Amino acid sequence: MTISDIARLSGVSVATVSRVINNKGYVKDETRKKIEAVIEEHGYRPNAVAxxxxxxxxxxxxxxxxxxxxxxxxxxxxxxxxxxxxxxxxxxxxxxxxxxxxxxxxxxxxxxxxxxxxxxxxxxxxxxxxxxxxxxxxxxxxxxxxxxxxxxxxxxxxxxIDNKKVVYDGVELLIESGHRDIGIITCPEVVKKGRTRLEGYIQCLKDHGLKIRDEYIYPGDFDEKSGYQACEAFQGLANPPTAVLATCSSCTLGCIRFMNEHNLLPGKDLGLVGFDDISLLNSIGYELTVMDRPMQxxxxxxxxxxxxxxxxxxxxxxxxxxxxRTRLIIRGSEKWQGAPEAVF
Structure with a gap:
């Protein structure tokens, strides 16, 4: 029997049960008696030592x-x-x-x-x-x-971190590397930081006079699977993006898995900028340009x-x-063999 069980049986929130148990905060007498009755009936006893x-x-x-x-x-x-x-x-x-x-x-x-x-x-x-x-x-x-x-x-x-700025900087690096068709794998929109990362992408394209294409914005999730599926969707377009920017580390791993399975080389066949400097990739010599957060x-x-x-x-x-502050770690995967010689 846990505090959550008491809350469920009493029909109240866990916070209300906690107030009764700890005798802190206001709780209506009627509600307090109901909770105490459930506690007594089920013999619930909080950890005495704690x-x-x-x-x-x-x-x-x-x-x-x-x-x-x-x-x-x-x-x-x-x-x-x-x-x-x-x-x-x-x-x-x-x-x-x-x-x-x-x-x-x-x-x-x-x-x-x-x-x-x-x-x-x-x-x-x-x-x-x-x-x-x-x-x-x-x-x-x-x-x-x-x-x-x-x-x-x-x-x-x-x-x-400043999520808008870090993505802005990543997109700008791709533009400076010659890309004009840039795909992004977004975070879920319910998260505040997910929205600001997408804002960074849109703002950078606008500032550089590039068209915003809905088909280049893939609504991803914080997992490897969505990174893989995003690359799959991009490659299925009549005019696929020449570069992809992943806005989380797990999506980055999904992009790499897709590219490996389809014999695509980052920095040659497709530009790729990932999120977070993943030690696993570094240990196997995978040179990936990333938007790095100071995790430590x-x-x-x-x-x-x-x-x-x-x-x-x-x-x-x-x-x-x-x-x-974040930083861009540039290792060459942002490039593309079809990029023009002169860039801005």
Whole structure:
């Protein structure tokens, strides 16, 4: 029996159950009695050890991520784990697999364990119930820091990048390399950063007087499969793009798989700019031009923001937003053998 089960049986949110269990925050008397009755009926008992510890005594931080297998998430997690080990904290890790219910349960379980703080990389689709639960965590003295993705009306500390600029720079590099027909594999539009990445693509084409073609904009997902399918769709066009820009690391891997299977060489048969400097590709000598996010730095700064909140007396202070710079790592895959000699 978990706090989520109590919420389901009581017909209320996890946050409301948490308020009753922790005796923090307002809950209507009628609702409180209903929850207490369910707790009594099912013999639910919160972890006594965790409940007896204060926030700073647990030395445990919850890290909640939406896709552990994604190269970006894995690198950020490595940085967090390194910082935690150096500063004497242990990590309670949750992988939500881009599922909102799993994310809510992860936050609820983190609160049950009375962690010192929560680092969260939210699921693709922003969830108001998760946001409510996170506010409840902060009200009970558990600070929250977001990584890379924000809530629509969120006011939590966050570490992110300028998504519009990084894609603008990637498209501009392709234009300077001679491309005029450039395809893009987008992030899901429900994510704020997905929209700004597409905006960077559109703005760059406009600034260089190039036509925006709907068939060159593929609505991808944060997985390898959509990168493969996007390349497949582009190659099926009567006038396929001469270059492709992938806006996430998993899509980049999908593009490479398609090109390998169809004997296409990046930088020769098709220009390709990927997202994130993927160590696996580097280790096998795959020279790929990428829009690189400072993954190590993102994890380190997020951890630092969280420990500041945990140690500082004022956890209500709002909001710190750290926007990190990105860089283009140019290795030649952006080129195309059919490009004109003179470019701009």
């Amino acid at each position: 409940r007896s510890l204060t926030r700073n005594d647990t030395s445990m931080i919850a890290v909640i991520m939406s896709n552990r297998l994604n190269p970006f998430f894995a690198n950020v997690l490595d940085a967090i784990e390194e910082q935690a080990a150096m500063q004497g904290y242990s990590i309670l890790f949750f992988n939500t697999s881009e599922d909102k219910e799993r994310e809510r349960n992860a936050v609820a379980q983190a609160m049950e364990h009375r962690v010192s703080g929560i680092l969260l990389l939210p699921v693709i689709e922003p969830d108001a119930r998760t946001e409510e639960l996170l506010w409840n965590a902060e009200e009970s003295g558990i600070p929250v820091v977001l990584i890379d993705r924000d809530f629509q009306d969120g006011d939590f500390d966050i570490v992110l 730095e993102m994890g380190e700064i997020a951890f630092g923001l969280l420990t500041d909140r945990m140690k500082g007396p004022d956890t209500k202070k709002r909001r710190r937003e750290v926007m990190l």
